[in-house]
Amino acid sequence: MQPKQSIAATDKDVKIVSLISVGKHPQSGRVRRADQDSRAVELGMKLLDTGDSTRGDSLVVLHAGDPKEPGLRGYAGMGLNSVRVLELDPAADAVAPLGEYLQQFAPDIVLTGVRAEGGESSGMVPYQLAEKLGWPIVPRVADIISVEAGVAEVLQALPRGQRRSLKIRLPFIASIDSAAQDARQSAYGPASRAMMDIEVVDSSTDQLRESWSEAPAKKRPKRLKVIKAKTAAERFKAATAKSQGEGGKVMQNESAAEQAQAIFDLLLEEGVLR
Amino acid sequence: MIFEWLHPFLIVTALVLMVIGAVRRVNLWRAGQSDQIDLIAGLMAMPGRYLHDLHDIVERDKYMSKTHAATGGGFVLSAVLIILVHLLGIDSQILAWALMASLALMFVGALFVFKRRLNPPSRISKGPWMRLPKSLLAFAGAFFVLTLPAAGVLPEGTGGVLLTLVLTGLIIWGMGELFFGMTWGGPMKHAFAGALHLAFHRRQDRFGAGRSTGLKPVDLSLAHEVGGVLGVAKPTDFKWNQLLGFDACVQCGKCEAVCPAFAAGQPLNPKKLIQDMVVGLAGGTDANYAGSAYPGKDVGNAKGGPNQIITEGLLDPETLWSCTTCRACVEECPMMIEHVDAIVDMRRYLTMEKGQTPNKGAEVLDNIIATDNPNGYAPASRTNWAADQNLPLMRDVKEAQVLFWVSDGAFDMRSQRILRAFVKLMKAANVDFAVLGDEELDCGDVARRLGDDATFQSLATRNLAVLSQYKFSKIVTTDPHAYHCLRNEYNDFGSDALNGVEVLHHTSFLNELVQQGSLKLNNFTGGKVTYHDPCYLGRYNGEYEAPRELLRSMGIEIAEMERSGFRSRCCGGGGGAPITDIPGERRIADMRMEDVNTTGAELVAVGCQQCTAMLEGVVEPRPQVKDIAEILVDQLAEELH
Numbered sequence: 001m002q003p004k005q006s007i008a009a010t011d012k013d014v015k016i017v018s019l020i021s022v023g024k025h026p027q028s029g030r031v032r033r034a035d036q037d038s039r040a041v042e043l044g045m046k047l048l049d050t051g052d053s054t055r056g057d058s059l060v061v062l063h064a065g066d067p068k069e070p071g072l073r074g075y076a077g078m079g080l081n082s083v084r085v086l087e088l089d090p091a092a093d094a095v096a097p098l099g100e101y102l103q104q105f106a107p108d109i110v111l112t113g114v115r116a117e118g119g120e121s122s123g124m125v126p127y128q129l130a131e132k133l134g135w136p137i138v139p140r141v142a143d144i145i146s147v148e149a150g151v152a153e154v155l156q157a158l159p160r161g162q163r164r165s166l167k168i169r170l171p172f173i174a175s176i177d178s179a180a181q182d183a184r185q186s187a188y189g190p191a192s193r194a195m196m197d198i199e200v201v202d203s204s205t206d207q208l209r210e211s212w213s214e215a216p217a218k219k220r221p222k223r224l225k226v227i228k229a230k231t232a233a234e235r236f237k238a239a240t241a242k243s244q245g246e247g248g249k250v251m252q253n254e255s256a257a258e259q260a261q262a263i264f265d266l267l268l269e270e271g272v273l274r
Numbered sequence: 275m276i277f278e279w280l281h282p283f284l285i286v287t288a289l290v291l292m293v294i295g296a297v298r299r300v301n302l303w304r305a306g307q308s309d310q311i312d313l314i315a316g317l318m319a320m321p322g323r324y325l326h327d328l329h330d331i332v333e334r335d336k337y338m339s340k341t342h343a344a345t346g347g348g349f350v351l352s353a354v355l356i357i358l359v360h361l362l363g364i365d366s367q368i369l370a371w372a373l374m375a376s377l378a379l380m381f382v383g384a385l386f387v388f389k390r391r392l393n394p395p396s397r398i399s400k401g402p403w404m405r406l407p408k409s410l411l412a413f414a415g416a417f418f419v420l421t422l423p424a425a426g427v428l429p430e431g432t433g434g435v436l437l438t439l440v441l442t443g444l445i446i447w448g449m450g451e452l453f454f455g456m457t458w459g460g461p462m463k464h465a466f467a468g469a470l471h472l473a474f475h476r477r478q479d480r481f482g483a484g485r486s487t488g489l490k491p492v493d494l495s496l497a498h499e500v501g502g503v504l505g506v507a508k509p510t511d512f513k514w515n516q517l518l519g520f521d522a523c524v525q526c527g528k529c530e531a532v533c534p535a536f537a538a539g540q541p542l543n544p545k546k547l548i549q550d551m552v553v554g555l556a557g558g559t560d561a562n563y564a565g566s567a568y569p570g571k572d573v574g575n576a577k578g579g580p581n582q583i584i585t586e587g588l589l590d591p592e593t594l595w596s597c598t599t600c601r602a603c604v605e606e607c608p609m610m611i612e613h614v615d616a617i618v619d620m621r622r623y624l625t626m627e628k629g630q631t632p633n634k635g636a637e638v639l640d641n642i643i644a645t646d647n648p649n650g651y652a653p654a655s656r657t658n659w660a661a662d663q664n665l666p667l668m669r670d671v672k673e674a675q676v677l678f679w680v681s682d683g684a685f686d687m688r689s690q691r692i693l694r695a696f697v698k699l700m701k702a703a704n705v706d707f708a709v710l711g712d713e714e715l716d717c718g719d720v721a722r723r724l725g726d727d728a729t730f731q732s733l734a735t736r737n738l739a740v741l742s743q744y745k746f747s748k749i750v751t752t753d754p755h756a757y758h759c760l761r762n763e764y765n766d767f768g769s770d771a772l773n774g775v776e777v778l779h780h781t782s783f784l785n786e787l788v789q790q791g792s793l794k795l796n797n798f799t800g801g802k803v804t805y806h807d808p809c810y811l812g813r814y815n816g817e818y819e820a821p822r823e824l825l826r827s828m829g830i831e832i833a834e835m836e837r838s839g840f841r842s843r844c845c846g847g848g849g850g851a852p853i854t855d856i857p858g859e860r861r862i863a864d865m866r867m868e869d870v871n872t873t874g875a876e877l878v879a880v881g882c883q884q885c886t887a888m889l890e891g892v893v894e895p896r897p898q899v900k901d902i903a904e905i906l907v908d909q910l911a912e913e914l915h
Binding site: 030077078188193 | 494497504625626628630631640651
């Protein structure tokens with residue numbers, strides 16, 4: 001049993017923004033609501049559903065792009081009255097206008113998917129936004145358990161169904177993992193009726209991107225797995241046990257400066273920083 | 275007789291109250307949505323419809339048809355004559371004798387109603403309905419005695435105060451039931467509402483031995499209106515003549531007796547559903563309902579009103595999702611009520627407004643929207659099954675005598691065996707045919723039965739656009755659901771792609787080939803065979819004979835099940851029921867297999883891939899399940915050259 005979500009009554013009204021993009025069905029390539037983004041909307045709607053009508057919590061579902069895009073209707077059909085759209089050329093860079101909008105709107109929680117289903121699909125948007133806003137980012141969130149006294153308790157999805165519980169001070173950005181709860185059904189009536197709340201914004205064309213050509217991603221060939229396990233118990237262990245990272249060290253008692261130095265050294269060593 | 279003025283006064287009172295009740299009842303119906311019906315033509319046709327269409331259905335139960343003819347006919351005649359003799363006081367011995375004769379007829383009929391109610395089957399409602407035969411006897415008996423003086427049998431003024439009081443009491447009771455109760459909601463309401471229902475029926479094509487089974491399309495422009503509602507949320511969202519239809523119910527429970535979901539212990543009882551709709555249109559609770567409940571649910575908790583959301587208090591959505599849309603209830607209903615229309619109307623609201631299609635419903639609908647097939651396979655893989663079949667594509671040939679509509683069976687390995695068998699038979703008969711290949715889309719049947727009419731309409735218009743590019747004189751399909759959609763439901767979308775095109779089920783088409791001698795068959799020697807009628811082939815399209823003739827042409831003597839032909843029991847696979855999967859106590863497919871087992875058949879012949887899947891899902895040991903095309907292909911006589 002998962003614990004029920006709660007936003008504590010003592011907390012001030014919580015403002016949530018779910019960022020949505022236009023998804024692409026993996027089999028047909030047809031436009032749809034993106035899987036992870038719709039989970040982000042679902043989580044936002046669930047957090048709002050506190051059963052306490054005196055609270056003024058709000059959810060804004062935000063898209064940067066073309067407001068006439070039919071893919072957005074899929075989100076609206078989840079029961080949204082409106083979708084806020086920052087109108088810009090879908091090929092333009094969305095990060096700058098999104099960042100400005102969020103800075104002004106000052107939400108407490110921003111929910112996004114891990115990566116888009118089309119376009120660059122680099123998964124960088126949440127990170128770039130976090131950098132711009134100076135907020136922490138929690139990647140691959142499966143659930144938000146509670147928001148209390150300005151601190152959110154978050155469950156992060158780890159491989160093999162494991163979860164890590166984190167406490168994060170508001171405001172923050174969370175990218176929603178595919179392990180989060182399925183999005184509710186999208187219904188045709190509300191989808192057609194929802195308002196597109198349009199705001200025209202300045203955007204700069206993504207010069208680099210213009211020179212790219214897009215092609216469907218190909219699955220990388222998989223390395224053949226040699227099964228070494230001799231018994232069922234070993235196979236079971238191989239399939240379920242948490243893979244233990246090789247090397248590395250746990251630094252718990254050292255000073256923050258020492259810990260930072262160790263991370264810095266590692267990044268240099270791995271060639272992330274030069 | 276004393277108090278000469280009393281009885282005419284009572285008759286007038288009862289008639290006035292009846293008229294007031296009628297106006298009130300009509301206003302309840304008028305709260306529904308408008309529908310294009312020719313009122314005058316309907317009223318003119320009504321007596322004929324009563325005597326033919328309705329009576330033909332009642333006639334299946336000879337006891338009841340004779341009883342009803344005597345009681346109902348006697349009553350109508352008596353009512354007219356009572357007004358002439360006792361109210362207008364026309365002094366004619368002939369009229370009085372005629373009245374006595376008709377009352378006697380009614381009395382005899384009522385005795386048979388009474389006899390039937392002594393030990394009533396569980397399907398019929400009790401409560402006020404148990405009172406009805408006694409009321410009929412009171413009415414007929416009292417007026418008979420009252421008419422004796424007018425007929426000259428007894429001198430005027432016979433009888434004392436006591437007799438007058440007793441007679442008056444009986445007359446008040448009788449008229450209370452038969453005049454007052456007719457429009458104020460008693461059991462006799464069925465006569466008033468039923469007559470008008472026959473006149474203003476939403477499916478006028480059903481009369482005169484016609485057939486009208488295609489669902490009516492939803493006006494999708496409502497989706498863009500503020501305050502618009504897709505489907506039926508509240509009783510007033512039904513068409514007015516649907517509300518009228520609910521009121522016509524006689525609670526005979528014929529629907530309940532044939533409903534596969536009810537028999538499986540799923541929470542659906544078509545009779546209770548219609549009664550709940552009556553509660554909804556009139557307002558109130560179901561506390562007075564005196565028939566079988568929805569299995570697993572108690573009576574008395576349902577509350578509703580004309581402007582209250584039906585699925586919030588009146589009806590559990592599970593009831594709606596239990597229906598397999600097999601139309602067995604509609605076929606049995608002597609009042610020609612349309613249960614399935616009402617159920618799908620309410621499903622439409624749940625799916626298109628609330629987004630509450632249960633279990634796998636949402637996933638299947640999402641798949642259909644994104645990939646045009648219910649399982650989310652790549653649209654470009656639709657023809658993979660026929661990689662070795664060398665099928666001509668319409669895209670290449672543009673024209674063929676027969677268009678073979680493959681259906682979503684293309685994605686299912688079991689159904690592919692049926693498709694291959696059918697292709698082999700067509701090739702053996704040198705049929706000039708072609709397929710649409712990847713241009714074919716899901717026919718929309720499942721989406722529509724799950725209430726997503728928007729997706730159905732999108733699929734239908736896109737399919738029609740593809741079809742309109744090519745020339746063919748026949749469409750043949752092995753899937754009765756696609757057959758039904760193409761034949762009966764694609765006509766509402768303003769396309770002429772199917773004008774002049776004959777839509778055929780493969781059994782009808784194969785039967786033509788065999789009768790023409792294009793297919794030579796060996797005799798079947800595989801033991802006893804029975805045939806299961808698919809709902810969408812039989813009840814929806816009236817094709818009972820072609821599959822049987824095909825089987826007979828292989829020398830098979832069909833061991834018929836008790837429930838076959840128009841009474842065939844559903845396999846449980848229709849209406850998206852396997853997708854919404856509402857729990858019950860038994861599985862419908864298991865019950866159908868028991869029907870098969872009682873015939874002792876070793877093979878059950880089927881004409882539908884959905885039925886094949888459902889029946890083959892029954893645990894072994896059980897008889898083999900084969901599509902007729904598969905049986906035929908095994909008996910195909912090899913020609914020697």
